[in-house]
Amino acid sequence: MPIRKLSAQRLWLLAAYVAAAAVLFCAPLVLSDFRLNLLAKFLAYAIVALGLDLIWGYTGILSLGHGVFFGLGGYAMAMYLKMQASGGKLPDFMDWSGLTKLPWFWKPFEFLPFAIAAGILLPAILALILGYFTFRNRIRGVYFTILTQALVIITTTLFIGQQAYTGGTNGLTGYSKLFGYSLGSPETKRWLYWVTVAALIGAYLLCRVLVKSRFGKVLRAIRDGENRVRFIGYNPAIYQMVAFAFSAALAGLAGMLFVLHVGIISPSMMGIVPSIEMVLWVAIGGRGTLVGAVLGAVLLNYAKSTFSESYPNIWIVFMGALFVVVVVFLPKGAAGLFGQLKRLRRRRASNEGADGVRYPAV
Amino acid sequence: MKEQMESVILQCDDVTVDFDGFKAVQGMNLTLVKGELRFLIGPNGAGKTTMLDVICGKTKPAAGKVLFGKSGGIDITRRKEHQIAELGIGRKFQTPSIFASLTVHENFEIAMKQNRGVFAAMRAKLRKEDGERIAAQLEMVGLAEKSQWRAGGLSHGEKQWLEIGMMLLQEPEILLLDEPVAGMTDNETEKTGELLEEIRKTQSVIVVEHDMEFVRNFASFVTVMHEGKLLKEGSMEDVQRDDRVAEVYLGKRRDVDASRSTA
Amino acid sequence: MDVIILQLFNGISVSSILLLIALGLSITFGLMKVINMAHGELIMIGAYTAYVVQNLFADYMPASMFGWYFAIAIPVSFIVAFIFGLVLEMGLIRFLYGRPLDSLLATWGVGLMLQQLARSVFGAPNVGVKSPAWLDGGLTVGDNVFPYKRLFIIGLVLVCLFVMYLYIYRSHPGRRMRAVMQNREMAACLGISTRRVDAVTFAIGSGIAGIAGCALTLIGPIGPAIGTYYIVDAFMVVVLGGVGKLVGTVFGALGIGISNTLFEYWTTASLGKVLVFLCIVAFLQWKPSGFVAMRSRSLDN
Secondary structure, three states, rough: OOOOOHHHHHHHHHHHHHHHHHHHHHHHOOOHHEEEEEEHHHHHHHHHHHHHHHHHHHOOOOOOOOHHHHHHHHHHHHHHHHHHOOOOOOOOOHHHOOOOOOOOOOOHHHHHHHHHHHHHHHHHHHHHHHHHHHHHHOHHHHHHHHHHHHHHHHHHHHHOHHHHHHHHHHHHHOEEEEEOOOOOOOOHHHHHHHHHHHHHEEEEEEHHHHHHOOHHHHHHHHHHOHHHHHHOOOOOOHHHHHHHHHHHHHHHHHHHHHHHHHOOOHHHOOOHHHHHHHHHHHHHOOOOHHHHHHHHHHHHHHHHHOOOOHHHHHHHHHHHHHHHHHHHHHOHHHHHHHHHHHHHHHHHOOOOOOOOOOOOOO | OOOHHHHHEEEEEEEEEEOOOOOEEEEEEEEEEOOEEEEEEOOOOHHHHHHHHHOOOOOOOOOEEEEOOOOOOOEOOOOOHHHHHHHHHHEEOOOOOOOOOEEEHHHHHOOOOOOOOOHHHHHOOHHHHHHHHHHHHHHHHHOOOHOOOEEEHOOHHHHHHHHHHHHHHHOOOEEEOOOOOOOOHHHHHHHHHHOOOOOHHOOEEEEEEEEEHHHHOOOOOEEEEEEOOOEEEEEEHHHOOOOOHHHHHHHOOOOOOHHHHOO | OHHHHHHHHHHHHHHHHHHHHHHHHHHHHHOOOOOOOOOOHHHHHHHHHHHHHEEEEHOOOOHHHHHHHHHHHHHHHHHHHHHHHHHHHHHHHHHHHOHHHHHHHHHHHHHHHHHHHHHHHHHOOOOOOOOOOOOOOOOEEEEEEEEEEHHEEEEEEHHHHHHHHHHHHHHHHHHHHHHHHHHHHHHOOOOOOHHHHHHHHHHHHHHHHHHHHHHOOOOEOOOOOOOHHHHHHHHHHHHOOOOOOOHHHHHHHHHHHHHHHHHHHHOHHHHHHHHHHHHHHHHHHHOOOOOOOOOOOOOOO
């Protein structure tokens, strides 16, 4: 695959990116407030998909625990909003649970910079800790995946169980203001939408730089053969930890944006099903391609919001079937299908032996 | 034995490997001097590959020391694989193990000697001299035409060469090669032998090999292993004349040459 | 002291069910490197089978016979889950050999569909299964009462374990299975039909999950999502116990079941789960591939 020669193609690609960014920024001009809010939510999801793709598509590590990282980000932002809404008093749900004093760990969330930092760093630190105790001991593959799923279970039970501190099953909701602006007003929503678009573009560019760097090449090498990487002198555990933590941080960022758009975060949004749905976004779009992950997240959620309200049962069956079909027939997702068609055409044109790469079994 | 203590680069002392009660290597000693091309031979199950595994850190020995470096050196038996690799021991496995979804060029790029830290890798740029080194290496292993191919699409022989090239770019002080000419054509085998002669000018090499003709053509000093132990060490002529060597290879006294077909 | 004994008993009771569930998971993972997330739904199938058998007895049999429905329900659950497993293996799993992560995702999709199927057939709310009268009450030892139902489950699991032991280590099909597990290519060369071994093994694992589901009806009401409550714990058993050996699974199940119960008793349900998870991660620092590990010489394993 000659890369250097295709400067014309690269130019087209660049133009396409600029056009896509422009379309995203101009969307508020044509979309209704309701639709815009939905799109904003999907774009936040797309940030999760980017992070998940980095760890799964590029490094070959499947995490079913990204709901937790997403949720931690969401809770960090929600705690700030809740404190704002309570205006110096004890948040309502604490009152109901019989608390008389604000718990110590809630106090710093009064400050937005702290809340934002926590929403990104807490997931990253949790991922680093889990990664340290697993990757270092070469716990990987399904073992790691199952541990991440267990992480989801214990986190959700913990959040439900500690009702006085977390709001329990209901989660955190009932806040309406950010910097004194109403969260519900179309004006604020539009601004939040733009912030989300900017965050998505930033996350995309960052991921792209990482993936194209030598770091990204080592990640792919780890996916192909973790042990081989060791014998050329790299410590895969460190690379995996950093990739996992970065991926978790993106999920946290997305969680914060999500809360701003939706106005609620609860344990059910970080549970097993949402976590595995995130994986489906990436699988559909095509693991190992960043654009695929973004498109997968947006399109699948668009489909979900269109169908699931009128036919919730059919939607569940459809989602289940989608998993089977994508894994068995389209291991590289829609992006892979697209690439295959392109390659087929090129092969016909030049009749040259193209690279017969099979996606490695992970 | 060669008495050149000052140039000893690797010294294995009394290495024992225990696989759940099965002693794959028992009290093996091996000394390698700088610039040496050493062949490790022996019948199947003699513990040759296990010995390489111990040196590169893949297998931890139950007992014994592996000292690497000049003047006594440091014991590397408790080091992690990547640390040993970074110290300067490169390993080529029996089956070609390259990174299938990376291009040939990318395979070389990450194998190249460099700072292997995470943040260094994030910032790393392909400098001009790096590009030239990689280009030279591509030329040397005959993959210049295919530098942008995915490595997974290469033929078996090309993968072998790719891996050898990767190891050379690593610039290790010791290269451990496990059956490098397996599956190669006569022509390629010849080329590999010449390459080994070239490498030993600057680096030390241990080769595990079954192809006796190859060993005879290129070996000056040979170590024979049998049932996890050192059986005989010496020049190829000495080894060929040795009765015990002939015996373990054939079960009876005969020239070691004839073992080519059984190996 | 009595409380501890009772908690320990509960722990063993939980362990025994986990063991039944994890057996199939461990064997199929060891044999085919396939992770079956739909295993939880096979439990659900077993549970609903027991429910159906109970209803049939109530409708068509004299009332005096009702108590014996459970004796019929156990083998029927096994058979129904066995058939579902066989179909699943032949229709999907066989395409996913050696791709544990892919198989995990695909079977999760299957599980989702099966849950929805159960919801449309039996309705979303939980249904209760009336346990037979002969299992009411309990065995009184000193001040402790051990419910017969739980004792019965433990006994049932011991019987299953014994039969599995005989099958794996003392029978011809079991020997073939172990041969395939250790070296698939070599076994195939020796004339063993690996396809058949895989399919039958997978189906047996599924059938045992069905029995587990049947046993669960004694403990509480059942619903379409009943499997999801147990599946992750069952996977933790596999992670803790290692893959492909009975003794590892037994150890893992006892470890998870008992520590779960005790920690939840000493702290709260939610904190208990956190502590168990931390213990598992700590244990893996010591033995990263679980209690028993199969060794391999290949580079990427």
